[in-house]
Amino acid sequence: MPDNELSHYAVSVVGADRPGIVAGVAKALYTLGCNIxxxxxxMLAGEFAMILIISHPKPFTKTQLFEELKPxxxxxxxxxxxxxxxxxxxxxxxxGGEICRITVYGADQPGIVYRVTDNxxxxxxxxxxxxxxxxxxxxxxxxxxxxxxLLPDTITPEDVEYLLEGLKQELKVEINVRIVTPxxx
Amino acid sequence: xxxxxxxxxxxxxxxRMAHRVKGFDSAISNLMQDLIDTMHAGPGSVGxxxxxxxxxxxxxxxxxxxxxRGKEDNHGLLCMLNPEILSRxxxxxxxxxxxxxxxxxxxxxxxxxxxxxxxDGLDHQERLVAASGFEAVAIQHExxxxxxxxxxxxxINISTELFSRKKYR
Numbered sequence: 001m002p003d004n005e006l007s008h009y010a011v012s013v014v015g016a017d018r019p020g021i022v023a024g025v026a027k028a029l030y031t032l033g034c035n036i037x038x039x040x041x042x043m044l045a046g047e048f049a050m051i052l053i054i055s056h057p058k059p060f061t062k063t064q065l066f067e068e069l070k071p072x073x074x075x076x077x078x079x080x081x082x083x084x085x086x087x088x089x090x091x092x093x094x095x096g097g098e099i100c101r102i103t104v105y106g107a108d109q110p111g112i113v114y115r116v117t118d119n120x121x122x123x124x125x126x127x128x129x130x131x132x133x134x135x136x137x138x139x140x141x142x143x144x145x146x147x148x149x150l151l152p153d154t155i156t157p158e159d160v161e162y163l164l165e166g167l168k169q170e171l172k173v174e175i176n177v178r179i180v181t182p183x184x185x
Numbered sequence: 186x187x188x189x190x191x192x193x194x195x196x197x198x199x200x201r202m203a204h205r206v207k208g209f210d211s212a213i214s215n216l217m218q219d220l221i222d223t224m225h226a227g228p229g230s231v232g233x234x235x236x237x238x239x240x241x242x243x244x245x246x247x248x249x250x251x252x253x254r255g256k257e258d259n260h261g262l263l264c265m266l267n268p269e270i271l272s273r274x275x276x277x278x279x280x281x282x283x284x285x286x287x288x289x290x291x292x293x294x295x296x297x298x299x300x301x302x303x304x305d306g307l308d309h310q311e312r313l314v315a316a317s318g319f320e321a322v323a324i325q326h327e328x329x330x331x332x333x334x335x336x337x338x339x340x341i342n343i344s345t346e347l348f349s350r351k352k353y354r
Binding site (some may be wrong): 099180181182183184185 | 227229230231232252254279280281282283284290292319322323326327336
């Protein structure tokens with residue numbers, strides 16, 4: 001079905017982890033006739049978080065979707081939110097720059113995520129994936145952050161290393177940058 | 186010869202074990218030329234395997250000499266019939282994509298050094314090639330096509346290792 005005959009929504013469901021969350025949400029979406037496109041579902045601490053991009057043939061409304069999913073999320077004591085995607089947002093925008101994986105880790109302290117991402121944002125480097133975890137290692141917790149960023153054409157991975165070098169010294173964290181731009185065979 | 190259309194998954198041929206080439210004839214010469222032409226037609230393509238153009242035979246071409254990652258260390262155009270990897274060493278992860286699985290990429294672990302034996306599709310001589318780095322990865326990717334294996338079958342997720350909640354024993 002062409003995209004202009006579909007309504008697209010971003011749905012997020014978050015709540016205490018337990019078996020059956022994905023099945024419960026997926027069943028409701030299936031019954032409703034929704035297609036699940038991209039999704040990311042993961043456990044964060046004791047919470048399970050689902051983010052899904054879904055589509056449904058028009059006519060269809062956010063209210064209909066909310067009313068069908070609400071009983072499911074309430075039954076599992078989960079928070080539900082839905083956003084209608086305006087035309088153009090249902091597809092990822094590709095650019096020609098390199099993709100970098102940036103690994104940051106070190107003794108936990110306030111501001112690691114903020115300082116690193118603020119530096120990247122100041123150069124219009126777009127974060128496309130980010131995962132972080134606080135690792136309790138005895139008396140000194142360690143913070144680990146892995147992110148992937150899409151560089152503008154004018155910025156090289158070496159520029160990113162240089163950009164973050166000061167921060168590395170200041171926060172006393174390790175920061176590594178490597179290219180992960182896919183190769184098509 | 187001609188640029189052939191690339192089959193896309195879920196075409197069943199892409200998941201089938203390809204047959205050994207049993208001899209050299211004009212059909213094989215034409216196939217090799219089609220593979221070369223199709224590879225050169227793909228933007229940035231460094232290899233094509235026969236199943237990708239609808240021929241269920243153990244034949245493929247690889248040429249990484251025009252790629253930034255492979256231009257320093259390569260054997261030029263490799264036209265391979267009945268290729269076999271005789272030995273492997275090392276491993277590295279590279280993010281791969283494939284013309285037969287468009288719009289999807291994933292991290293794949295491959296050997297960094299391989300020795301591959303094959304019959305050259307152009308001069309019909311047996312060859313042994315010791316490939317490393319990017320060329321070794323490209324060869325392994327194309328050889329997988331001959332066994333009906335797509336890169337998706339080999340995708341690993343590094344983050345599950347780093348973020349594993351399992352206790353190490």
